[in-house]
Amino acid sequence: MKYRIPFSKPFISLKELAEIKKALLSRMLTSSQQNIKFENLFKKYLKTNNLTTTSNATSALDLAIKIIKPKLGDEIMTPSITWPSAINMIELNGCKPIFIDVDPHTFNLDLNDVKKKISKKTIAIMPVHFAGQAYDVDNLKKILINSKIKIIDDCSHAIGTFYKNAHVGANVDFAIFSFHPNKNITTAEGGLLLCKSKKDHITSLKLKYHGLYDQTYKKDYKIDNARKEVLMPGMKYILSDIHASIGIVQFKKLKFILKKRKILAHRYNNFIKQLKNIKTLNHKNKFKNVHSWHLFVIKFNLKKLKISYRKIFNKFKKNKIQVGVHYYPVHLHKYYKSKYKVNKKYLPNTSNLNSTYISLPLYPDLSYKDQDEIFKILKGIDNLE
Numbered sequence: 530m531k532y533r534i535p536f537s538k539p540f541i542s543l544k545e546l547a548e549i550k551k552a553l554l555s556r557m558l559t560s561s562q563q564n565i566k567f568e569n570l571f572k573k574y575l576k577t578n579n580l581t582t583t584s585n586a587t588s589a590l591d592l593a594i595k596i597i598k599p600k601l602g603d604e605i606m607t608p609s610i611t612w613p614s615a616i617n618m619i620e621l622n623g624c625k626p627i628f629i630d631v632d633p634h635t636f637n638l639d640l641n642d643v644k645k646k647i648s649k650k651t652i653a654i655m656p657v658h659f660a661g662q663a664y665d666v667d668n669l670k671k672i673l674i675n676s677k678i679k680i681i682d683d684c685s686h687a688i689g690t691f692y693k694n695a696h697v698g699a700n701v702d703f704a705i706f707s708f709h710p711n712k713n714i715t716t717a718e719g720g721l722l723l724c725k726s727k728k729d730h731i732t733s734l735k736l737k738y739h740g741l742y743d744q745t746y747k748k749d750y751k752i753d754n755a756r757k758e759v760l761m762p763g764m765k766y767i768l769s770d771i772h773a774s775i776g777i778v779q780f781k782k783l784k785f786i787l788k789k790r791k792i793l794a795h796r797y798n799n800f801i802k803q804l805k806n807i808k809t810l811n812h813k814n815k816f817k818n819v820h821s822w823h824l825f826v827i828k829f830n831l832k833k834l835k836i837s838y839r840k841i842f843n844k845f846k847k848n849k850i851q852v853g854v855h856y857y858p859v860h861l862h863k864y865y866k867s868k869y870k871v872n873k874k875y876l877p878n879t880s881n882l883n884s885t886y887i888s889l890p891l892y893p894d895l896s897y898k899d900q901d902e903i904f905k906i907l908k909g910i911d912n913l914e
């Protein structure tokens with residue numbers, strides 16, 4: 530179905546094409562100058578040299594877990610309200626996902642539940658800065674202070690999110706970013722892995738390219754190529770220079786994109802706060818953190834409203850407006866449901882929230898007129914008491 534108002538729309542123009550042309554004309558289509566240029570933009574922005582591009586965020590998550598070298602049965606904590614790739618990577622690396630509940634007001638990790646569920650087998654935790662709002666990083670660090678548990682920050686929603694004046698991901702063991710087309714900036718497919726330690730960063734460079742790290746990016750690539758040797762078995766998780774070229778232009782648009790998202794999010798907030806049975810997430814914070822407004826999630830009071838969750842979707846669909854769900858809890862997906870049999874009491878907030886929330890369209894090109902149409906539908910639903 531073609532939606533009149535899609536859920537997300539990448540902010541792309543012919544400028545990206547001009548940058549792609551540079552990669553094409555250079556005949557260096559992968560792991561070359563455009564990758565270096567893209568990485569350098571992020572190195573400056575995140576104030577670290579220890580980062581590298583990847584084929585997507587899922588592969589960056591896989592690399593982070595592999596760098597930690599888990600033993601079979603080690604545990605990694607994760608919210609259940611996340612994209613399944615995090616849990617899939619935990620599972621495929623022979624670890625057990627420990628599902629953590631979320632704060633019902635922000636959908637960020639419930640830190641009390643983290644405290645309760647730490648065990649001798651916990652090796653890492655994968656929090657999400659949900660919707661672009663930072664979770665309380667310092668409090669999580671306090672909980673983990675006397676442990677060797679690593680933080681792998683999932684910053685997929687959080688390009689442009691700041692926590693206490695630093696960009697999120699910059700001060701934890703590992704951070705991953707996604708450049709999927711619905712993210713704040715895109716490379717079509719792409720990701721980034723940031724490591725706190727230089728040693729882990731070097732390992733990530735080996736692991737992402739067959740274990741052949743030290744020749745990557747060298748100018749005399751062809752000569753060195755003949756001498757390449759595997760230093761450790763690795764994957765092929767690199768970003769092509771075509772994708773990196775899109776990213777270079779997108780990065781230059783980031784400030785504008787974030788500004789537009791913020792204006793639209795404030796418009797949503799101002800409208801929805803007048804409604805009785807529809808609530809936004811809580812966006813207040815103590816530290817003047819910067820929200821990057823990746824998603825705009827709303828919750829329906831379905832105990833009061835005379836409309837089902839399914840019918841809410843139909844109302845938007847009838848008007849050719851696309852909405853999303855972020856996310857259907859992963860512990861309820863068929864595979865994980867039958868494998869782990871997590872009961873409602875184990876994740877009370879997640880269970881109560883399930884099938885009460887949707888994400889509204891949010892992207893720089895969303896016009897006020899389009900947004901007003903969405904307001905009209907929301908008002909209609911809110912009145913169905």
Ligand SMILES: Cc1ncc(COP(=O)(O)O)c(C=O)c1O
Nearest residue numbers: 585586587612614685707708709
């Ligand atoms: C929270 C979260 N984690 C991980 C990912 C995986 O990103 P990618 O599609 O780049 O692998 C996504 C993508 O939607 C996401 O939203």
